[in-house]
Amino acid sequence: MFSLRFHLILALVALTLVACGSSDNSTTSQNSDDGSVQLYGAKVATSASNLPTCDSTQVGQLFYVLADEEFQFCSSEGYQSIDLRGSTGANGADGENGTNGTNGTNGADGSSCSVIENANGSKTILCEDGTTATVNDGASCTVADNGDGSYDLTCSGTTVTVRDGQDGISESSSSAVSSSSSAMSSSSVASSSSSVASSSAVSSSSSAMSSSSVASSSSSSIGAWCNTTGNCGTFTDTRETPAKVYKWTKIGTQTWMAENLAYLPSVNDATDNSTTVAKYYVYDYDGTVVAEAKASSNYTKYGVLYNWTAAKVACPTGWHLPSSAEWATLETYVGGAGTAGTKLKSVSDWTTGGDTETDAYGFSALPGGRYGGSGFYGALDNGYWWSASGNDATIAYGRYMYFNGAPVYSYDNNKLSGFSVRCLQD
Numbered sequence: 001m002f003s004l005r006f007h008l009i010l011a012l013v014a015l016t017l018v019a020c021g022s023s024d025n026s027t028t029s030q031n032s033d034d035g036s037v038q039l040y041g042a043k044v045a046t047s048a049s050n051l052p053t054c055d056s057t058q059v060g061q062l063f064y065v066l067a068d069e070e071f072q073f074c075s076s077e078g079y080q081s082i083d084l085r086g087s088t089g090a091n092g093a094d095g096e097n098g099t100n101g102t103n104g105t106n107g108a109d110g111s112s113c114s115v116i117e118n119a120n121g122s123k124t125i126l127c128e129d130g131t132t133a134t135v136n137d138g139a140s141c142t143v144a145d146n147g148d149g150s151y152d153l154t155c156s157g158t159t160v161t162v163r164d165g166q167d168g169i170s171e172s173s174s175s176a177v178s179s180s181s182s183a184m185s186s187s188s189v190a191s192s193s194s195s196v197a198s199s200s201a202v203s204s205s206s207s208a209m210s211s212s213s214v215a216s217s218s219s220s221s222i223g224a225w226c227n228t229t230g231n232c233g234t235f236t237d238t239r240e241t242p243a244k245v246y247k248w249t250k251i252g253t254q255t256w257m258a259e260n261l262a263y264l265p266s267v268n269d270a271t272d273n274s275t276t277v278a279k280y281y282v283y284d285y286d287g288t289v290v291a292e293a294k295a296s297s298n299y300t301k302y303g304v305l306y307n308w309t310a311a312k313v314a315c316p317t318g319w320h321l322p323s324s325a326e327w328a329t330l331e332t333y334v335g336g337a338g339t340a341g342t343k344l345k346s347v348s349d350w351t352t353g354g355d356t357e358t359d360a361y362g363f364s365a366l367p368g369g370r371y372g373g374s375g376f377y378g379a380l381d382n383g384y385w386w387s388a389s390g391n392d393a394t395i396a397y398g399r400y401m402y403f404n405g406a407p408v409y410s411y412d413n414n415k416l417s418g419f420s421v422r423c424l425q426d
Contacts, residue, residue, distance in 0.1 A: 150234070321387070398419050
């Protein structure tokens, strides 16, 4: 570490002396990626993928990456990012409190379910949204709050989703909603001693879930988007044990996963990279044991980082890796690439001091960082996602969001890099 700090200090001193001692470098042409062109004493590359390999011939060299607007220093430990932007200014004083808004109307009933008795003694729950689950006598059901204005009923290993109503809820009825929610979460729809016996019992449970969902949806823009039936929900990927349940959100004519893909058939260490063989990484995990990687908090929060070869085949049946054009369709629908990041980023988990994220469509983009060929970079500050569109034998296109920027950036990078994946429904 002493050696790295020493080299960084020397590089910054050299950078300062060159910048102060000469103004010629500031106007030098920037049209070369081979590191021969100088900018304020640093060599210039248009993107990170065009940086020369950080080996013994490059150690001590400082590069400026135009696409990232960052300096990269080649040390004996690989490229190190140098942040020269300075600290964030202090927050301004709070404004005056606004006046209270008027109470909303009571929420409409959520989608109800009915029970059909089958000839073999089992019962089938049939919900208005078309989802079904069959329950054998004596089997119990459980209820899970998805946190997005919907509840999952799981019976005999099959899950159905009941969504909330569409209108707001008045302040005077909030206590009744709370009691309904409490009753719903404290008991399952059916117990082992008394399986689902009548449609009225399920319908009343559905109504209780509906009211609780409206209450939660009024507190966040994500819930407000999901409050419209059909805008969001869950689906199950059965490729792993236990099966993984993912959230989805409908934005315009497209249906996107509302969280990063976490499919992990194997895991590679930080030195194992390839542009042609599928590789899987978990941020900051340097090993090959899948169970250990899945136990990390970064896997739980950010999912898996895939090289481009793995990303192309990672999505479950019925879903696919979106093309660059399909990403552009999403950006256009939410108001254009220039402000799309603000609309699509999660309202939490990004580095403090950036633009105000609204997550207006429930996309919930997270700053999962990236794998760069030998290490991991950028968590909390940056999020990277692959597209299915390649450029040449080693370069493919993706998308990039930055904590302090409103846009969604189009981003090309080496196919050996590890990016997150958001699948798009076929």
